Amino acid sequence: MIAQQFHTLQTYLESQVIGQQELVKQLLVALLADGHILVEGPPGLAKTRAVKCLADCIEGDFHRVQFTPDLLPADLTGTDIFRPETGDFAFQAGPIFNSLVLADEINRAPAKVQAAMLEAMAEKQISVGKTTYPLPELFLVMATQNPIEQEGTYPLPEAQLDRFLLHLDVDYPNEDAELEILRLNRGEAQGVESVDKPTLSQQTIFDARKQALDIHMAEGVERYIVRLILATRQPEKYSSELTGQLEMGVSPRATIALDRCARAHAWLSGRDYVTPEDVQTMAYPVLRHRLLLSYSAQAQGIKPDTIIDALLSMVGSA
Structure with missing residues (x-):
């Protein structure tokens, strides 16, 4: 298996x-x-x-x-x-x-x-x-x-x-x-x-990738991913403070990355479906290097993870 x-x-x-x-x-x-x-x-x-x-x-x-x-x-x-x-x-x-x-x-x-x-x-x-x-x-x-x-x-x-x-x-x-x-x-x-050292063939990895991509993701979770991404581009809809901290949002490449990573995380967790918690867990490593913070935010020492915390608290998964 x-x-x-x-x-x-x-x-x-x-x-x-x-x-x-x-x-x-x-x-x-x-x-x-x-x-x-x-x-x-x-x-x-x-x-x-x-x-x-x-x-x-x-x-x-x-x-x-x-x-x-x-x-x-x-x-x-x-x-x-x-x-x-x-x-x-x-x-x-x-x-x-x-x-x-x-x-x-x-x-x-x-x-x-x-x-x-x-x-x-x-x-x-x-x-x-x-x-x-x-x-x-x-x-x-x-x-x-x-x-x-x-x-x-x-x-x-x-x-x-x-x-x-x-x-x-x-x-x-x-x-x-x-x-x-x-x-x-x-x-x-x-x-x-x-603990014996295992060996994975490349074909096993390719088969695992197909299984991870085939995992069920409900439309509500898909829309949750999209809303999180759009919130980085339109922060004024959620918070004026967030607007001053973000210089630029993330690209559609981040949307695709968050989708694939949430599926992979769910597969590794032994589930055949993706939950909002999978998306929230993977939001940090997927988004933290893609968010472009304003000069003001950098001067205040604000970190990308702080911005992601705010996004996750403001954007509902329902």
Whole structure:
């Protein structure tokens, strides 16, 4: 049973990435919804470990790219190499041609590299010269950002951010999780040895995606999604305070993302229907990087999650 295989995978990942259950679940949501993830959090919170563990359990190639200011687009996409023995140019594929790609500190890459990533993430293809090369059918980018150090970074433009399905904020683990991490690092975590590492074929993932898309969503829930999205574009209908905090609402891409993610969340929860709670849970990672806050709101230190809290309280699900 496909659902049981994903449950086993989730259990295994949670045993290897201690104290980050939300990160693990959202990784699986992105895998089911066929989208990319932007993870923001201080160093050392198992962001890289999580995607490596996921890659180990999936039939596909994994590559980590450390983004730096001197990175060139060709370092990512690949380039044409001249072969003296034949007198022809041959394309040598770059690290982007892998099923799972970890883009570490993506905001340290210059605009040209970010533009190359945009084409790959949006269209699952890479253009080199006059030739366009398709990327693998299973293609997931997990990008990380360090929210603390901003020197020498190139903030991602709105068009690039919009290509990410989810934006996750990773926080520090609690005391019990920290203790278990300590024991796991010494190879003494209880129960870890009893959890066998599962392996998912790509066909299993594609079948799971179809099942998640086929989940029943009532018209009322569909309209709830649309009303939430429209509230970001027309906040004056709900609150004058919200009007001054939002510079621009989200695009229809956010509507599609919220629909797919709510379905994936319901499927992972073992249900064959979507509830308003699924939509509310996924609203935060789907919308927080797409909302464009006004200068006044930023100056007051207002966070996107605060805006989403207000939207959820004002827009009824009935």
